Amino acid sequence: MTLQEFFGQNPEVAVACSGGVDSALLLWAAGKWARRARGYYVHTRFQPAFELADAKRLSKETGVPLTVVELDVLSVPGAAENGPDRCYHCKKAIFGALWQAVRADGFPVLIDGTNASDDAGDRPGMRALAELSVRSPLRECGISKGEVRRLSREAGLFTWDKPAYACLATRVPTGTAITAADLERVEKGEDALRALGLREFRVRLFHGAARVQVTEGEWPFLCAHRAEVEKALCGSFDGVLLDVGLRPAERQEGRP
Numbered sequence: 001m002t003l004q005e006f007f008g009q010n011p012e013v014a015v016a017c018s019g020g021v022d023s024a025l026l027l028w029a030a031g032k033w034a035r036r037a038r039g040y041y042v043h044t045r046f047q048p049a050f051e052l053a054d055a056k057r058l059s060k061e062t063g064v065p066l067t068v069v070e071l072d073v074l075s076v077p078g079a080a081e082n083g084p085d086r087c088y089h090c091k092k093a094i095f096g097a098l099w100q101a102v103r104a105d106g107f108p109v110l111i112d113g114t115n116a117s118d119d120a121g122d123r124p125g126m127r128a129l130a131e132l133s134v135r136s137p138l139r140e141c142g143i144s145k146g147e148v149r150r151l152s153r154e155a156g157l158f159t160w161d162k163p164a165y166a167c168l169a170t171r172v173p174t175g176t177a178i179t180a181a182d183l184e185r186v187e188k189g190e191d192a193l194r195a196l197g198l199r200e201f202r203v204r205l206f207h208g209a210a211r212v213q214v215t216e217g218e219w220p221f222l223c224a225h226r227a228e229v230e231k232a233l234c235g236s237f238d239g240v241l242l243d244v245g246l247r248p249a250e251r252q253e254g255r256p
Contacts, residue, residue: 006137007033014107015039016098017066018047019054022113022138022145024159025152029137030111031064039066040101040110042094044073045180046167048187054159061158067105071097079169080178084124086169091125095132111135117145163200171204185236192232196225202246208238213246 007013007030015030017023017039030037041055052068059066071094074080078089095110102110112129114136129136138148152160171186172178182205189203189210200218204211210233214222222229222242230240 001141003029003137003141003143004033006141010109010111010135011035012107012109013037014098014102014105014110015064016095016110016112016134017041017055017058018113019051019058019159020113020165021152021159021162022115022148024054024058024113024157024162025148025155026111026113026137027058027064028062028152028155028157031062036107037064038105038107039064040069040098041066042069042071042097044071044094045183046073046090046169048168048190050191051165054162058157058159067101069097069101074178074180082169082172082174082176082178084174086174087123087125088128090167090169091128092132095128095134099132109135111137114139115145115148116142166202171202173205176205189233189236193229196228196232197221200246203233206241209241210237210239211241211243213243215246216244218246219244 011034013030013034015023015027015037017027019041027039039055039059041052043052055066073090073093076089076093079086079093095112099110112134114126114129115138118126118139143151149160168183168186169178172182186203186205190201193201193203193212198214198218198221201212201214201222204213212222212229212233226242233240
């Protein structure tokens with residue numbers, strides 16, 4: 001099955017739009033082939049500001065309207081506690097809130113950007129999607145992450161080479177309670193390092209310090225700008241550690 005065929009069979013769809021590469025392609029495809037489509041972005045403390053900005057830009061460029069749904073994710077049982085099943089509880093709350101908005105707007109189908117490269121056996125959040133009957137066209141059509149980027153580039157989407165991004169909650173070690181203050185300082189720190197020119201990296205909490213984790217390809221840049229990195233982070237963290245352990249294509253739902 002192709003995406004065009006999927007939207008031919010499902011002509012009225014609500015697209016869970018995160019601002020990332022996968023959902024961006026879905027939003028574009030829905031705008032091209034669905035009879036009626038709308039994007040939905042769930043705004044929580046787990047998402048950085050740039051993701052919402054990207055979702056709004058995608059809505060404007062694809063012509064598909066966007067609804068922003070607010071959710072206090074830190075009040076969701078099992079989310080702020082940050083146990084092994086945090087992703088499950090978070091996804092269940094996010095897509096539950098989405099379904100309320102989607103049904104109110106009269107859409108019978110809710111879709112998300114899970115692709116054929118995602119390992120269903122290693123993603124607790126996908127269990128929540130299955131329980132809530134959320135469809136994943138990219139996965140159903142056998143479209144891999146590499147194909148998503150290729151198709152996105154051909155479609156002229158600015159997200160085609162956007163680095164993979166895991167939510168801010170993954171910056172806090174499993175078992176450590178997540179607070180708004182910690183999320184804020186991590187987001188602020190990552191914004192500062194992104195402004196320096198880093199692309200594939202994470203700022204993770206480590207006993208009060210910031211563990212700056214980068215891919216092997218980013219390591220030379222990080223070392224060359226070590227003083228600037230430390231200056232950007234030391235005001236918010238007890239210290240700065242440099243780590244080359246980030247995989248180049250980290251999953252959206254990875255753990256620290």
